[in-house]
Every structure is written in structure tokens, then in C-alpha cells.
Amino acid sequence: MKWLVNGRLFDGELLREGLCDLVIDKGRVAKIAPAGRFVPPEGATRIDLDGRILAPGFIDLHAHLRDPGQEWREDIISGSRAAAAGGFATVVAMPNTDPPIDRSSLVRYVLERGQSAGAARVLPAGSVTKGRHGQELAEMWFMANEGAAIFTDDGLPVSTAHLLRTALLYADDLGMAIMEHPEELSLTKDAQVNDGPCAARSGLKGAPKAAELIAVERGIALAKDTGAHLHLTHLSAKESLEAVRRAKKDGINITCDVTPHHLTLDESLIEKSGYSAAYKVNPPLRTAHDLEALWEGLADGTVDAIATDHAPYHLDEKDLPFQEAASGIASLECAVAVVLDAWLKRGKPFGIERLLRLFTAGPASVLRKSDLGRIEEGSVADITALDIGRERRVEAKRWESKARITPWEGAALCGWPVMTMREGKVIWVDGDSRLHAERD
Ligand SMILES: [Zn+2]
16 A cells, blocks of 8 residues: 655646645545545555656557567667656557457566566557558457457558548447558658758758658548548648648547657758757658647647657667668657756746646546546556656666667756556656655
8 A cells, every 4th residue: 555645746637736645546546535534544555755746647648669689779678668757557568569469368468577577567459451461451350359459550551541431430339449550651761850941961862751741631530431530640731730730620530649850850950960860750750840739739628638758769770871771759758858948948838737638648548548547536556756846867878768868868858757657556757856765
């Protein structure tokens, strides 16, 4: 049993007035009361939050854990620990592994490996098509029964509108969403950067924003046609946000997420960094203009979640000239601080509750998991404690993740998670935070 005292409680919707105490018993929130109102249960471990925010365990909808098949980049154990160390109690593992997660036995493999890590809950995403070949639908029903949380061919869009439409209808029957990686591939072949000033000056091939918008519009049209839930992941362009905003106004069943890197980095940094591959990502970093549009999307509710798209690589695949390096930014362990720090530096452009929902209730609703993303008496005791005032440097060499290259290396960021709890168990605590939590 645990007794968390003096926390500022964000319950998934609102930040409550005053400080709260919580009793955690058998993996659930047994009691919530104003601070100091009741006697601690006998034998309970007391954790003093000292005024820090106590939020539902953060959920990352989109991370690459590279297991099975590419464990030199990451594996489910290192990825799940990295998620916990980043403040995430739940992480959704993308299915573009080797072999891809396209059948129930592989869904079970990911779940079991996740269990044995004893860190963040790992929810497998199943692929939409067999082998991610885009030819034929995978066995979605069997995967859903085994515990797949969402379906996606991420890394690629679902190959044809016909397959995406059929997949949406199946997923809808299963009460689940399809997560789409929006990219019109005929426009992005060999692209390295955004089709903008950086491409013009460097001669690197550019990916136009239209490549994203075309796929976004295709998805919206099919969500409208089927009434099924389509989730668009890692949106990067102003036009994409505008399309989603319109679709939501029309009542279409669309949700979307954006990444910490598209919210904080723009293409000018590629040149400034001397073409460091740490900034190479797909979709590419766009213009400062697009970045502002993403923040507007957070502010007005167009964006439902912030997802990392954590893409770990071995040094040999990333520490290379820009053109030769793999695309992807590793971020699980600093993503929350990257976003909080940017939100603080922007002068808190919207309320903290809206920001916190993007890591909690927002992603929970995309996954249709009503038991996650909120704190109330009886709910699962997944908890992230946040210290908005805490400053710390990003040091990839201390990461649980196997990735070592990140664009924020050395950056002093303000606003870090200090403890992550899953089902009442402390799965990570910041050793320097003066938070006296016991790791069980
Ligand atoms: Zn993707």
C-alpha cells in the first residue's frame, strides 16, 4: 500500500484546487482526499510529492521499440524502461519490426516481453496488412483478441484507399482505431528534408507538404465515408492541421497527434547544425510557420495527443553524413521536458490542463481505453509526478534507451517528470529529485 501526500492533482480533466493525498492499494487508487485530512493506513509507504503535479500515467501512442528483429537499436525491455524514465506509464509499440507484428502470436510476444520488463506497460500496435506489404489485410480480429491496441502500417501509409477503407470498417467493428502514417509516397521518393529553403540551398531532395496533405485528405474522406475512427499520426504541416480542424468541425471521426520534435525544431536547424543527422526525420522538420501552426493546433484542441515517434538507431546508422543516415529522432526520455520547456518559454500559451491532457486523457481516448488517462477512486494507479520547476540537462549516455543521438543532447530543459508509477508500482524515480519514492 502507498500513501502519496501533498500532490497537486490533475485528474485527466482538471487540476484540482489545493493539495491532495492519495492512497494506492492493490494497483488502484483507493482514496483521494484533501491533504492532511486522514490518518495514513498502517504500513503504507509514504511518498511526499511536496507540491508537485500528480497526473494520470502518461501515454505515448507512437514509439519504435524495434523488437523483434532489430534489438541492436532498441528492445522491448530497454524501450519500456526508457518510457518509464521519460514519465510514460504506457507506450504503444509500432509494428514495423522484423518480422512485423501482423499476427496474434507476435502480439503476445510483445505483451509478454513488456510484462517481463516491469517498467512501462507496452501495448502492441498490430500492422494493418500482412507483412506490412500493403497487399492483404492482416488478421486484425485475432490480434485484437490477443491485446493489440491499435492498427497501423506505420513507417508507410496503408497502401491503397480500398485497403484503408476495409481496415477502417473492420477496426470499427472491433471498437478500435486505425493509425495512419500520412505520406503520399510518389511525392517523397529519396526525399531528405522539407521541400523548402533548406532543400533549395543544400540541393537535398525535398518532401513537399502536399505529400502529407494528400494522405490526410484521403484519410478524412474515408473516415467520413465509413464513420470509423481514423487517427493521423505525426502531423507536421500547417495545411494538415487545417484539414483536420475542418474535418472535426464537420463531425468526422478523426483524431491526430504531433511530435515533440515537430513542435520545437524547424528545418533551419539542419543547416545551423552543419547537416547533423540528429535532425533527420520523416516527416521532415518543416518551417517555423508550420511549427507555429502545430502550437495553434494544441491550443484550440485540433491536436488530440503528443506522441514521441521515438525512433532509436545504433550509432553506426545515425552517426553518418546526412544523406546516408537513417531517419528518426530518439526522444522517449526527454520528450515531456522538451514540450514542457517549450510551453514555459512561450509564456504558457494555454492552460497546463490542456497540455497535460495531450499526454493522458487525449491518447487514452485514441486507444479507447477508458481505464487509462484519468485518476479517480477505483481507477488504475498509473501516475506520473511532474516537477515544472526542475531543470536538468539531456544526457543521452545516461539513457535507458539504446539510442545515443538526439538533437537535444546537452540542452538544459525545465519541467521534468520525477516519478512514474504503473498499477501502484513505482517503475521509475528521478534519483536527484529529492522525491523519497521507493522503487519497488
Ligand atoms: Zn510514421
